[in-house]
Amino acid sequence: xxxxxxxxxxxxxxxxxxxxxxxxxxxxxxxxxxxxxCLIKDIPPKxxxxxxxxxxxxxxxxxxxxLRFLTDKTLKPVYVVTPTxxxxxxxxxxxxxxxxxxxxxxxxxxxxEGLSYRSDKPEPFxxxxxxxxxxVSVDANAGTAWVDSGAQLxxxxxxxxxxxxxxxxxxxxxxxxxxxxxxxGGGFGMMLRKYGTAADNVxxxxxxxxxxxxxxxxxxxxxxxxxxxxxxxxxFGIVVAWQVKLVPVPPTVxxxxxxxxxxxxxxxxxxxxxxxxxxxxxxxxxxWLVGRVSLFExxxxxxxxxxxxxxxxxxxxxxxxxxxxTEMTWAESVPYINIGKKGTANDLLNRTSSIxxxxxxxxxxxxxxxxxxxxxxxxxxxxxxxxxxxxxxxxGGAISAVPEAATPFPHRKGILYNIQYVVYWxxxxxxxxxxxxxxxxxxxxxxxxxxxxxxxxxxxxxxxxGVNKVVGNVSSYASGKVWGEKYFKGNFxxxxxxxxxxxxxxxxxxxxxxxxxxx
Numbered sequence: 298x299x300x301x302x303x304x305x306x307x308x309x310x311x312x313x314x315x316x317x318x319x320x321x322x323x324x325x326x327x328x329x330x331x332x333x334x335c336l337i338k339d340i341p342p343k344x345x346x347x348x349x350x351x352x353x354x355x356x357x358x359x360x361x362x363x364l365r366f367l368t369d370k371t372l373k374p375v376y377v378v379t380p381t382x383x384x385x386x387x388x389x390x391x392x393x394x395x396x397x398x399x400x401x402x403x404x405x406x407x408x409x410e411g412l413s414y415r416s417d418k419p420e421p422f423x424x425x426x427x428x429x430x431x432x433v434s435v436d437a438n439a440g441t442a443w444v445d446s447g448a449q450l451x452x453x454x455x456x457x458x459x460x461x462x463x464x465x466x467x468x469x470x471x472x473x474x475x476x477x478x479x480x481x482g483g484g485f486g487m488m489l490r491k492y493g494t495a496a497d498n499v500x501x502x503x504x505x506x507x508x509x510x511x512x513x514x515x516x517x518x519x520x521x522x523x524x525x526x527x528x529x530x531x532x533f534g535i536v537v538a539w540q541v542k543l544v545p546v547p548p549t550v551x552x553x554x555x556x557x558x559x560x561x562x563x564x565x566x567x568x569x570x571x572x573x574x575x576x577x578x579x580x581x582x583x584x585w586l587v588g589r590v591s592l593f594e595x596x597x598x599x600x601x602x603x604x605x606x607x608x609x610x611x612x613x614x615x616x617x618x619x620x621x622x623t624e625m626t627w628a629e630s631v632p633y634i635n636i637g638k639k640g641t642a643n644d645l646l647n648r649t650s651s652i653x654x655x656x657x658x659x660x661x662x663x664x665x666x667x668x669x670x671x672x673x674x675x676x677x678x679x680x681x682x683x684x685x686x687x688x689x690x691x692x693g694g695a696i697s698a699v700p701e702a703a704t705p706f707p708h709r710k711g712i713l714y715n716i717q718y719v720v721y722w723x724x725x726x727x728x729x730x731x732x733x734x735x736x737x738x739x740x741x742x743x744x745x746x747x748x749x750x751x752x753x754x755x756x757x758x759x760x761x762x763g764v765n766k767v768v769g770n771v772s773s774y775a776s777g778k779v780w781g782e783k784y785f786k787g788n789f790x791x792x793x794x795x796x797x798x799x800x801x802x803x804x805x806x807x808x809x810x811x812x813x814x815x816x
Contacts, residue, residue, distance in 0.1 A: 493698075527705035589676070
């Protein structure tokens with residue numbers, strides 16, 4: 298039984314022109330005024346927005362994807378800096394260090410906990426918003442591209458496909474996700490089984506460090522370069538741009554979406570969780586669990602004629618036939634998977650979302666198949682009040698072939714699939730039941746998921762896992778270890794030691810930034 302994908306859920310999943318007015322209205326106190334005076338020596342005033350100035354709210358809120366944080370209760374920055382070149386970022390860091398103004402960095406605004414543009418702690422800070430720095434420069438002959446951190450994934454996909462339709466890049470499903478945060482946390486999408494994470498395909502970068510210096514791979518050193526490719530955004534400086542290795546894609550790819558009710562889904566999930574991680578690397582089949590319905594969604598790097606025999610031999614129970622399969626270019630598959638049949642390649646350049654909501658997400662990793670009895674119980678959770686959805690992404694293939702310590706992203710060999718629990722609501726007062734559902738199903742799933750540590754994906758940021766405690770003006774390693782080993786496993790200690798080398802004063806910090814291991 299084929300079913301249309303629930304468009305509202307997809308758009309919500311991917312949700313989560315500034316007028317240039319000067320920042321000098323509503324002057325702040327002296328220390329903040331010194332920071333501003335320092336900035337305007339090297340940054341045009343039209344790129345600076347002070348809290349209280351006419352355009353501040355519109356600029357700050359422009360890419361706030363989660364309405365949980367678009368309230369008067371949110372602790373907002375004192376300034377938003379919107380650089381157009383690397384020297385502006387260097388100036389912001391140098392001035393911030395000089396006048397004790399911490400900086401947070403926003404590229405696309407999809408941070409699930411909003412840490413790129415807000416704070417849980419009452420301290421003055423500025424936001425460097427990279428949305429004006431979104432160039433994508435493709436060298437089709439070399440098969441590489443330089444991508445600014447303020448670009449969105451759709452900018453990469455569109456520009457690369459126009460330069461050479463035989464090239465693509467393995468990153469996330471939602472085109473509006475910002476490059477800076479996505480790459481910094483690893484970044485995976487529908488080609489993860491063929492080409493691994495986005496960070497696995499980064500070959501160089503330009504970073505402004507905690508001293509305001511602009512570094513590349515050669516000048517930052519091996520450890521620093523390792524840390525920025527999966528160690529989470531913001532901890533190790535501000536990545537201005539990334540050089541990536543592009544990957545070959547065929548002229549035609551195939552996609553399908555097929556749905557089943559619960560009565561068939563239990564058996565299908567029991568089979569899928571074993572089959573999907575072991576399929577040919579060209580094939581990715583992920584699952585959405587929505588109420589009593591399961592939706593199996595696939596991308597195959599080849600034609601329907603090649604895909605159907607694979608499905609018939611490896612997963613005949615799913616019942617895929619020619620009527621379910623649609624062919625298109627790889628670039629067209631991204632908006633097709635994201636928003637459905639009406640999506641076109643031009644939608645890759647859409648930087649806005651028509652639906653915005655309040656949301657909460659959590660994540661897990663599964664290493665052992667969940668028994669049918671477990672799936673029966675899980676489905677009882679999908680019909681409770683405030684219910685969200687579960688999204689299951691199979692691993693195996695290229696993402697699992699990389700050693701755990703090769704990058705900070707450690708979820709490799711032995712992982713069957715990732716789970717994302719996503720819940721949305723409308724209205725500030727309507728969040729109690731949905732938030733409770735997310736936390737309760739996460740607690741319920743404990744017997745079925747990874748242990749010691751219970752792994753989580755850093756790009757699905759979750760403050761329920763723990764937050765840093767600041768001791769002596771430095772985030773403590775002990776507090777960071779609580780959440781850090783869930784995201785990074787054994788790589789967390791190396792990240793903390795690198796942090797101590799490149800930012801010992803913990804200038805770049807937030808509630809879940811890597812703390813420096815100073816001993």
